Amino acid sequence: MKKKLSIRNNGMIWILPAFLFLIIMIYYSIFFTFNLSTMDWDGLSPTMERVGFANYTKMFKDMVFWKAIKNTIVYFAITFVVQNFLGFVFAAILHSDVKLPTVHKCLIFIPTILAPATMAPVFRLMFSPQGMLQKFFDFVHIPITVDWLSKPQTALYVLMAIVVWEFTGMSFILYYAAMSQIDKEMLEAAQIDGAGNIRTLWTMVFPGCKGTTVSLAMLGVIGALKTFDIPYLITTGGPDHATEFLGTYIYRQGIRQSHLGYAAALSVMLLVMAVVGAFLTNKANKGD
């Protein structure tokens, strides 16, 4: 009797409809996607052909799939390091005596709130050989041709630069908040003991922000895995799949080529990688 009352008293009963609805929708969707991944279906025809694990076999032999995985890893590794380094440095600087701190905070954070869809045409123009960047180089007589988006060797790095520009504000704001929680007396004690600014930052402040770094890593892993808007809007995954990610490839296969079954298999793989990535980063956080 007591147990029943406790269920009611802690409010579980009131969230039950939404909770069940959510569970049904999420798990049903996952099951549906997995089931679809064993089919050959164009998304509209009334018949679906059961193909077993053929879509998975095809996926592991698909060069574009592996290119998307490689791009995701490179993209995560570089954007995570650069973005968080810059965010951490900006946060540290703004914790010192800087003039007009609010203006600086706004300037750093504004790119984060700009929609990629609105910025994509700007970047396409900026990084075209007829664009603003090229005109700047021409003006200062630097012999560089800004055709980086058209080259498979450089296109991914341009996208990473755009992402770093866009999301450094997020890292900054989280590090800024984390640094506010660090005991100032401890930092003063370290400095009295002779530690310089860099050493204090590296040995005292950075470890103090470990939780934030792990959270950012988890967000970064998930963000890298579901990357879609920036590559799709700027390069459409090209040239020659040089900026293909799992998200863009799922869209290409599912919508453009109407291989819904194959797109579902790619989606299942994406889900598995997201869960593994979240698990590993979470474990790293608890391991301390």
Place this chain on the structure above:
Amino acid sequence: MKRRNSLLMALLLTASMVFTACGSAEGASAGTSSDSTAAAATSESSEASTEAGGKADLVWWGWTPGSPLNEQYIAEFNKSFPDTKITWKQTTVDDYDAAIKPALANGEGVDIFEVSAGSANGGVGIFGGQAINMEEALKNYLGDDYRDKLNEASLNSMTVNGELKALGVGTVYAGNLWINQDLFDKYNVKVPTNFEEWKAACDTFKANGIIGFVQGAGQGAFNMDTYHAICDNIEPGLFTKATRGEAEWTDPVFVQALDLWKKLFDEGIMQDGALGIQQYPEANNMFLSGQAAMVMMGSWYTMNCLPDTMRANMEAASSTDEPFAMVPINFPDIAGTGNTGYVFCDIDYATAVSVNASDVQAATDFALWLGASEEGQQMIADSLNLVPVLKSVSPNWDNVVLTNPEKQNKPVQEYLTNAMANPDNPRFGGISADLNQAMMDVLAGVASGTLSSEDGAARLAAVE
């Protein structure tokens, strides 16, 4: 008691949410279960609705030609059919498939929708399953000799499993270039007819701060047009044969064509960074704003010969200049074979009537009016956006006034006449979605140097 009531409320709420979701899902799946059953059912319901009130309220989905032309077509249609209200719902060309697929699967809100041939967006092979067979309606409208009255491609490319799933509205031709004749005259540049002249023209324009030839090679469909044109320049018709399985993609012609394609990049005919920009909007904007002198576009670009249309499109390209004289030219003979003047065509778009249309008869009336009536087709012809599918209709040149009639009338009329006389040579009509993707990949790979021409041809041949 209170606790029991709370539990009951919670369970009822949960059950109602689940059953509501299941109910709509069942409704949606019923719509796709059987075309014929659905068609029969909707046919009955449409008769009932027509009998009940005689008014129809339809939604027409599509991506082209876009407002305000579609609204103008509807207004003209309403002069003959005042009781049919049609709402035009437009998506971008890239978003069309993603938007229409769930809308059709849902079975509501789509009465008429645009489809295209082959692997282009809105491919009839994919979406035709959701459309009624229009053959009987067309036969009743045009007579038993309807096949003689319409462009062959408009019927063949819209036939899926023996059923005519949509009525073509107009054809587009590609495989030619458009040039800014005013710029050619200003800088005294010879119109290119071969590789050397093309390169020389580009060099002259570059020296004057203008891009010679512009192509948005980041948008694969237009690369396929250029590649198809090169293949036809080497051996006319072989490209089409390969799409039909009558020739091998590993044939030396296709390897040579890939070499020539690469040469366009290496020799500076393609502008710097071509692979990093899209044909729309970037390349289109560069040409219309006078920054580039040549562009690879097809017959749909003819509408820009009309001063008002061109002015509007130039403004969209951020140019406030006056419209200029643009004229079509043959793809230069870059292979040195003498085979020039070949173009390839598809139905640009066709009108399909959904099996779930709220009023199938009214929707069919509209599709017939747009694709098979003299008045509807004349409107299409005079807009110069498409070449009409009804053979008896052609642009009324007495009413159509071009920007610079002296420079444009002759080449534009010759171009359209030549295009319509070209033999069976589909643009995307014979290309599957997988071959389409493979070709775009190969062309980007060869152009960027990550793939050899031989490997590229082998990759095309490997497509199932």
